[in-house]
Amino acid sequence: MENLPSKDEILNFLRENPGLSAKRDIAKAFGIKGAGLRMELKRLLKEMEAEGALTRKARRMRAFGALPPVALLRVIGPDGQGDLFAEATGEDIGEGPSPRILVSPQKGDPALGAGDRILARLTATPGEGADYTARLIRRIGHNPLKILGIFRKQGDGGRIVPIDKGADKEWRVAADATNDARDGELVEAELAGPKRMGLPAARITARLGDPGGPKAISLIAIHQHGIPDRFPDAAMAEAEAAKPTALGKRTDLRDIPLVTIDPVDARDRDDAVLAEADSDPKNPGGHILWVAIADVAHYVRPGSALDAEARKRGNSTYFPDRVVPMLPDVLSGDLCSLHEHVDRACLAVRMVINAEGQKIGHKFMRGLMRSQGSLHYAQAQAAIDGAPDDQTGPLLEPVLKPLWAAYGALKAARADRQPLELDLPERKIVLGEDGKVLSVSFPERLDAHRLIEEFMVLANVAAAEELNARRTPLLFRVHEEPSPEKLDALREVAEGAGFTLAKGQVLKTRHLNNLLAQSQGTEFDELMNISTLRSMTQAYYAPENLGHFGLALRNYAHFTSPIRRYSDLIVHRALIAAHDWGKDGLTPADIEKLPETGKLISDSERRSMAAERDTNDRYLAAYLSDRVGASFEGRISGVQKFGLFVRLLETGADGLIPVRSLGREFFRYDEGTQTLTGEETGQILGLGQKVTVKLAEAVPVTGGLTLELLAVDGAHLRRAGMIKGRRAPAGRGRPDGGTKRRVVRRRKG
Structure with missing residues (x-):
């Protein structure tokens, strides 16, 4: 080519060949040779750069608004159709409108969420709904650092004091980055520029109000953990347009006296139950059990804005003062909730x-039901125990007694199966109208609770078995057995307390139950329950069936709570597709994304658990803040090099005893036995020991409790220097000495 290419030809070449963007690449593509033509090309490129048609970086050029073939991106999140989009970040941000980038996940890619930073390979795709398609190379990091803290105003802007427990780093806020925040206000911020010497710089992005306000505690957790708490307009519009379901082709179950039994403060009702004696002479003493679950799949269709938002949330998150639901309230609290005496769609x-x-048969159906009563646990239990009220009285003989009869049989099957029987009471925080904690209690576990649990477990098993038999993909609830390393650690703790855990055979839950039975009623009861819990792996969702170790079940899937768990919605869609009940079943796109969905909702579940735990810690710190200086009984629940964690028996709150507060002596940390041992006194401090502590500090905004150790196992804490003129005798309090000797004496006595 004797002449230079036109400006349009150069721009088209760069757009189509983003990897060939140096001047020599352009010259080669257009056949430009000779010093004269190369100088003319250089002049033309500079002219295009001056006009803004080209941008230059490190001797490489790209068309205005174009992106390089490999770029750093920030994931924006899914759109109403569930497609994931991203935007360029940092130096890859060009001038002009931001290009639309579709993230195309491949098999084996990790689940991505809004805020994730990724390195991706880009392919220009003009005219296909996106300017570029991105293929993941690697994830740089999870959601970018969000700073949540208290803003302290200063003359040159201010500082942010963090609210995370254990965090001591403050952040500097320039005068033009305060977002007009007031002194003492709770704010959310993000990193502003690269880290340099001194305090890191932050930019305030949101003002969250008074940190001491009654609603601030859960709000802190929502923002801190990135839990979506506002529904997109498109999702709300779909929810508002929903209508009650007609019978149509559904099975009519409205004459069956199903009832719901839930907590007294239940925000949604997604499961109803019924039992009756089996009249089949071939099954003497048998029972027929019904479990009906809200048909959420009818309202939340694949590819809808509601579906995209529910998948992103993964589950509902529950706080003492509010719930962040997976679905808008018009669905979760109304159309999908099985309220009494109204028609509701169900599976x-x-x-x-x-x-x-033992289950000897099952059959699934898509129906229309009408609950005969919305009961709460204590109410149903009281009726069975001889104190029915106006609501439960008419239901006692036809409904409640048959339920308890069936539960008796299920209880026998459970005893034979031997799922893991941990004794870890659940804590309940009760708030007043002003948002302050009224009480903290450990409600009694009733047979009514256990009945519903057993019915739900059996229905979940039936769903997994049904879909397995029909070879329909689904998400299983997977709980793998403990690792050998965790079992060895548990065995060491057990042996230190004088108990035994079977070794050299395939571990079964009955072996762990035997260990727990050995410790029941002894001073090591709580220690063994906590240690056994810590040896467990975390359950997760996956399309591969690896069984549920804790429940001692081979096939298990979540089917019973689609209002609050996306996993259950997937199982419902799988059942709909397997039985050809409609066009709202599991789609090929759903099936292709099952591994990604499983990872996404497993992460969401852990996010919610962390947010709920942090919120409870803050409420408890607020509750105890006016009792600083008081003494409490507790048990050591964790041991680290820097100190001891103690669970207070009265409230279940966890506090820290810093190792520096234990005196002048050096304490040796043993990770294997989870103990701290004083070098001079020989004082041993380990998991499960009963202690008396003084509350030294309670910080509601972080949830932190600082404690001082007063006594161990009823004896005052020995401190360095108390044994005058000599060191403590060797072996005093040693894990292989004192603890075992104490157990031996207890058993002989």
Whole structure:
């Protein structure tokens, strides 16, 4: 080519060949040779750069608004159709409108969420709904650092004091980055520029109000953990347009006296139950069990804005003062909630069990039901115990007694199966109208609770077995057995307390139950329950069936709570597709994304658990803040090099005893035995020991409790220097000495 290419030809070449963007690449593509033509090309490129048609970086050029072939991106999140989009970040941000980038996940890629930073390979795709398609190379990091803290105003802007427990780093805020925040206000901020010497710089992005306000505690957790708490307009519009379901082709279950039994403060009702004696002479003493679950899949269709938002949230998150639901309230609290005496769409399973509680058959159906009563646990239990009220009285003989009869059989089957029987009471925080904690209690576990649990477990098993038999993909609830390393650590703790855990055989839950039974009623009861819990792996969702170790079940999937768990919605869609009940079943796109969805909702579940735990810690710190200086009984629940964690028996709150507060002596940390041992006194401090502590500090905004150790196992803490003129005798309090000797004496006595 004797002449130079036109400016349009150069721009088209750069757009189509982003990897060939140096001047020599352009010259080669257009056949430009000779010093004269190369100088003319250089002049033309500089002219295009001056006009803004080209941008230059490190001797490489790209068209205005174009991106390089490999770029750093920030994931924006899914759109209403569930497609994931991203935007360029940092130096890859060009001038002009931001290009639309579609993230195309491949098999094996990790689940990505809004805020994730990724390195991706870009392909220009003009005219296809996105300017570029991105293929993941690697994830740089999870959601970028969000700073949540208290703003302290200063003359040159201010500082942010963090609210995270254990965090002591402050952040500098320039005068033009305060977002007009007031002194003492709770704010959310993000990193502003690269880190340099001194305090890191931050930019305030949101003002969250008074940190001491009654609603601030859960709000802190929502923002801190990135829990979506506002529904997009498109999702709300779909929810508001929803209508009650007609019978149509559904099975009519409205004459079956199903009832719901929930907590007294239940915000949604997604499961109803019924039992009756089996009249089949081939099944003497058997029972027929019904479990009906809200048909959320009818309202939340694949590819809808509601579906995209529910998948992103993964589950509902529950706080003492509010719930952040997976679905808008018009669905979760109304159309999908099985309120009494109104027609509601459902997916139901009819199960047949024998006299020993073993399931011998089941059948699923898509129906329309009408609950005969919205009961709460204590109310149902009181009726069975001889104190029915106006609501439960008419239901006692036809509904409640048959339920308890069936539960008796299920209880026998459970005893034979031997799922893991941990004794870890759940704590309940009760708030007043002003948002302050009224009380903290450990409600009694009733047979009514256990009945519903057993019915739900059996329905979940039936769903997994049904879909396995029909070879329909689904998400299983997977709980793998403990690792050998964790089992060895548990065995060491057990042996230190004088108990035994079977070794050299395939671990079963009955082996762990035997260990827990050995410790029941002893001073090591709580220690063994906590240690056994810590040896467990975390459960997760996956399309591969690896069984549920804790429940001692081979097939298990979550089917019973689609209002608050996306996993259950996937199982409902799988059942709909497997039975050809409609066009709202599991789609090929759903199936392709099952591994990604499983990872996404497993992460969401852990996010919610962390947010709920942090919120409870803050409420408890606020509750105890006016009792600083008081003494409490507790047990050591964790041991680290820097100190001891103690769970207070009265409230279940966890506090820290810093190792520096234990005196002048050096304490040796043993990770294997989870103990701290004083070098001079020989004082041993380990998991499960009963202690008396003084509350030294309670900080509601962080949830932190600082404690001082007063006594161990009823004896005052020995401190360095108390044994005058000599060191403590060797072996005093040693894990292989004192603890075992104490257990031996207890057993002989």
